[in-house]
Amino acid sequence: MKPRRFTTVLMTSAFVAGVAQDAGAKSPASAASTVRDRRPNIVFIMTDDHAVQALSAYGHPVSRLAPTPNIDRIAKNGARFDNSFVTNSLCGPSRAAMLTGKFGHVNGFNQNGETFDNTQPTWPLALKEAGYQTALVGKWHLNYAPVGLKFDYWKVLDDQGEYYNPDFITEAGRTRVEGYATDLITQYGLDWLKTGRDPDKPFMLMVHHKAPHRNWMPAPRHLTRYQDVNFPVPESYFDDYKGRAAAARQEMNIYRDMYEGHDLKMTKAGSAELRYDPWKGAFGRMTPEQRAEWDAAYRAANDRINAARLSDRDLALWKYQRYMQQYLATVASVDDGVGQILDYLEQSGLSDNTIVIYTSDQGFYLGEHGWFDKRFIYDESMRTPLLVQYPGHIKPGTKVDALVQNIDYAPTLLQYAGVEVPQDIQGRSLKSLVEGRPPAHWRKSLYYHYYEFPGFHAVRAHYGVRDDRYKLVRFYGDIDAWEFYDLKADPQELHNRIDDPAYRARIGTMKQELERLRQQYRDDTPRKTPASQPQD
Ligand code: SGN
Numbered sequence: 001m002k003p004r005r006f007t008t009v010l011m012t013s014a015f016v017a018g019v020a021q022d023a024g025a026k027s028p029a030s031a032a033s034t035v036r037d038r039r040p041n042i043v044f045i046m047t048d049d050h051a052v053q054a055l056s057a058y059g060h061p062v063s064r065l066a067p068t069p070n071i072d073r074i075a076k077n078g079a080r081f082d083n084s085f086v087t088n089s090l091c092g093p094s095r096a097a098m099l100t101g102k103f104g105h106v107n108g109f110n111q112n113g114e115t116f117d118n119t120q121p122t123w124p125l126a127l128k129e130a131g132y133q134t135a136l137v138g139k140w141h142l143n144y145a146p147v148g149l150k151f152d153y154w155k156v157l158d159d160q161g162e163y164y165n166p167d168f169i170t171e172a173g174r175t176r177v178e179g180y181a182t183d184l185i186t187q188y189g190l191d192w193l194k195t196g197r198d199p200d201k202p203f204m205l206m207v208h209h210k211a212p213h214r215n216w217m218p219a220p221r222h223l224t225r226y227q228d229v230n231f232p233v234p235e236s237y238f239d240d241y242k243g244r245a246a247a248a249r250q251e252m253n254i255y256r257d258m259y260e261g262h263d264l265k266m267t268k269a270g271s272a273e274l275r276y277d278p279w280k281g282a283f284g285r286m287t288p289e290q291r292a293e294w295d296a297a298y299r300a301a302n303d304r305i306n307a308a309r310l311s312d313r314d315l316a317l318w319k320y321q322r323y324m325q326q327y328l329a330t331v332a333s334v335d336d337g338v339g340q341i342l343d344y345l346e347q348s349g350l351s352d353n354t355i356v357i358y359t360s361d362q363g364f365y366l367g368e369h370g371w372f373d374k375r376f377i378y379d380e381s382m383r384t385p386l387l388v389q390y391p392g393h394i395k396p397g398t399k400v401d402a403l404v405q406n407i408d409y410a411p412t413l414l415q416y417a418g419v420e421v422p423q424d425i426q427g428r429s430l431k432s433l434v435e436g437r438p439p440a441h442w443r444k445s446l447y448y449h450y451y452e453f454p455g456f457h458a459v460r461a462h463y464g465v466r467d468d469r470y471k472l473v474r475f476y477g478d479i480d481a482w483e484f485y486d487l488k489a490d491p492q493e494l495h496n497r498i499d500d501p502a503y504r505a506r507i508g509t510m511k512q513e514l515e516r517l518r519q520q521y522r523d524d525t526p527r528k529t530p531a532s533q534p535q536d
């Protein structure tokens with residue numbers, strides 16, 4: 001069945017009555033009219049792989065050493081969601097779920113590299129058809145370009161994008177632009193806000209950063225920002241993966257699987273030449289000046305490590321620090337950019353009538369279990385930041401505990417824009433939750449399904465259920481392994497209790513809940529383990 005388009009409702013008096021809230025003296029929108037569309041503007045800012053541990057509004061010890069004061073402004077001005085999760089912790093599937101409000105098995109996008117069906121209903125297209133001006137700048141990563149969504153303006157990174165001198169794709173083709181990706185994306189967003197749009201229409205701008213995605217290359221101004229900071233090492237850094245068959249088989253270990261040159265920026269002794277760097281493109285595209293500044297910033301620290309003759313364990317700990325220093329330095333540029341956008345909205349008078357959302361396509365491991373990357377249903381990667389401000393509608397400092405998921409973004413934004421939410425959307429609007437009027441019946445559990453195996457980092461396919469205390473998951477493919485966690489007793493998910501008699505009844509209830517969710521969300525994708533494979 002071809003999915004039907006989102007339909008627009010209430011396009012008349014409710015939204016056009018009265019003087020526009022953003023028609024202040026300094027507003028670029030002020031001159032043309034006094035009576036016009038009052039639907040809220042939307043600025044949707046999404047980063048790639050930004051863990052809540054690295055966003056200081058969430059208060060994690062790591063983030064206290066590398067704060068994000070500008071992103072935190074959104075939480076102060078509005079709401080922080082404390083239990084915000086994704087349906088599948090991977091870039092493309094998360095983006096597709098956000099755009100459609102549907103799980104990957106319904107919207108057709110379950111793994112990176114698949115092609116998103118651009119003709120299906122999405123909330124940006126629905127807003128455009130409802131009269132919004134729409135724009136997208138930055139990472140798209142769902143196929144080449146966001147053509148079917150009919151953005152008034154778009155300028156996207158090519159696939160994953162690069163940090164230095166990235167290629168951007170527009171309707172006119174591909175161009176390499178000198179500069180730093182995060183700063184360029186912020187700039188394109190601001191340019192469009194200032195001069196690119198029709199000021200008499202409500203607008204929706206998506207700012208999609210590459211940062212802090214691998215290979216974590218900071219901007220020149222932040223190269224040494226955290227070089228001397230020692231970040232707290234997670235207790236589970238040297239995890240033995242006991243009782244967790246899939247965790248034991250992954251390939252996303254900081255001390256074993258990171259590339260010393262490409263990822264950790266280690267150089268050969270006495271030289272600026274990188275150690276193992278299988279993808280030369282990231283550094284190869286720097287200008288000689290950029291490269292010279294980079295080399296100068298890393299030389300002393302790299303000389304020290306080359307001279308140190310560390311034990312394997314100390315080298316593993318050093319790699320953690322180097323990883324964190326860089327990851328967090330790429331976040332610093334995002335924070336700068338968010339500050340510029342918020343400043344502009346405030347100074348132009350647009351802020352009062354603009355919803356600002358900050359999120360990421362998923363969480364990330366910052367050394368927990370010894371890992372980088374994501375994919376697993378475990379909390380660090382299933383969780384994703386979600387902050388929302390909307391002055392006058394969301395009280396400053398609001399905290400939302402309810403279980404929410406990235407399929408909820410589409411219905412929320414459709415509702416705020418006054419566009420009817422189609423029946424077949426699988427998420428639920430967060431509007432009343434975030435405005436302090438929790439609905440009588442909210443979901444009690446979340447469904448998750450990760451598919452990409454075999455694939456990068458060797459994380460086995462799995463599906464599971466998480467409620468506010470327990471998590472049940474089944475890994476399948478070349479293994480068949482169930483896991484069960486009591487998140488209250490074991491928040492780090494180190495002790496698989498699947499065979500613990502004390503939890504037998506609870507595991508039974510969770511298995512029923514998992515099947516109920518599979519039916520509710522209509523997930524009948526195959527989940528097979530060949531009979532010949534080990535049943536861990
Ligand atoms: C790249 C990364 C991987 C990462 C995937 C998916 N390698 O392939 O580490 O898991 O992207 O990330 S890299 O060195 O080429 O960056 S996602 O966010 O796009 O799903």
Ligand code: CA
Nearest residue numbers: 048049091361
């Ligand atoms: Ca990602």
